[in-house]
Amino acid sequence: MKKKKDILYFITGNNHKFNEISLALQSKNIKYQLKQLNINLIEIQSDNPKEIAFFKLRSIKDDIKGSYFIEDAGFFIDYPLNGFPGVYSSYIFRTIGNEGVLKLIDNFEITKAHFSSIIALYFKPLEKEFLFEGIIEGRVSPRIRGTNGFGYDPIFIPNDYPDKTFAEINMNEKNNISHRGLAIKKLVEFLKKN
Numbered sequence: 001m002k003k004k005k006d007i008l009y010f011i012t013g014n015n016h017k018f019n020e021i022s023l024a025l026q027s028k029n030i031k032y033q034l035k036q037l038n039i040n041l042i043e044i045q046s047d048n049p050k051e052i053a054f055f056k057l058r059s060i061k062d063d064i065k066g067s068y069f070i071e072d073a074g075f076f077i078d079y080p081l082n083g084f085p086g087v088y089s090s091y092i093f094r095t096i097g098n099e100g101v102l103k104l105i106d107n108f109e110i111t112k113a114h115f116s117s118i119i120a121l122y123f124k125p126l127e128k129e130f131l132f133e134g135i136i137e138g139r140v141s142p143r144i145r146g147t148n149g150f151g152y153d154p155i156f157i158p159n160d161y162p163d164k165t166f167a168e169i170n171m172n173e174k175n176n177i178s179h180r181g182l183a184i185k186k187l188v189e190f191l192k193k194n
């Protein structure tokens with residue numbers, strides 16, 4: 001009889017992130033079944049993304065029996081905004097959105113931006129925490145373009161697709177190059193070895 005797969009919980013309230021990660025894990029032959037858990041996590045104020053991720057991870061350790069992870073993403077406009085919104089990405093998206101962000105960089109023809117993803121995993125079999133990171137470099141689109149994806153996707157042009165925003169490519173294409181896709185690849189390698 002086939003052994004039932006253990007559950008690996010992804011703690012997130014963001015269904016887009018869950019869908020991207022589910023797709024990225026499909027047919028990867030890992031011995032876990034992914035399940036979404038929407039728990040409201042306490043977010044500390046810090047400009048250190050790893051510190052934020054570890055804090056979130058630890059804050060729910062007693063509530064979950066098996067292995068679980070959280071994923072923290074950020075959008076950084078390196079030029080001309082010195083990395084803003086970065087760790088404030090959620091708040092800025094909720095308050096001024098993509099239109100507001102574009103106004104902040106009005107008249108800059110050359111821009112530089114990146115997304116980062118940090119996956120923080122609590123791995124029950126070893127009773128330890130692990131981090132997996134991914135980054136994608138690109139620039140800011142002068143206007144909102146595309147309807148796929150979510151969040152800042154319509155204003156981010158990855159270097160790999162120099163004339164398309166993330167919202168103009170499909171989920172598989174995005175996963176192949178994205179911050180989240182790269183972090184997930186590292187998680188998959190880890191799960192295959194352990």
Ligand code: ITT
Pocket residue numbers: 011012013014017071072073074075089090091093094115149150151152153166178180
């Ligand atoms: P959690 O429940 O998992 O914390 P969240 O929506 O708060 O979900 P993050 O803190 O990871 O997600 O993301 C911060 C912000 O960056 C948020 O406004 C997202 O919409 C945006 N964002 C994250 N990943 C993105 C991506 O791949 N493309 C575009 N925008 C993204």
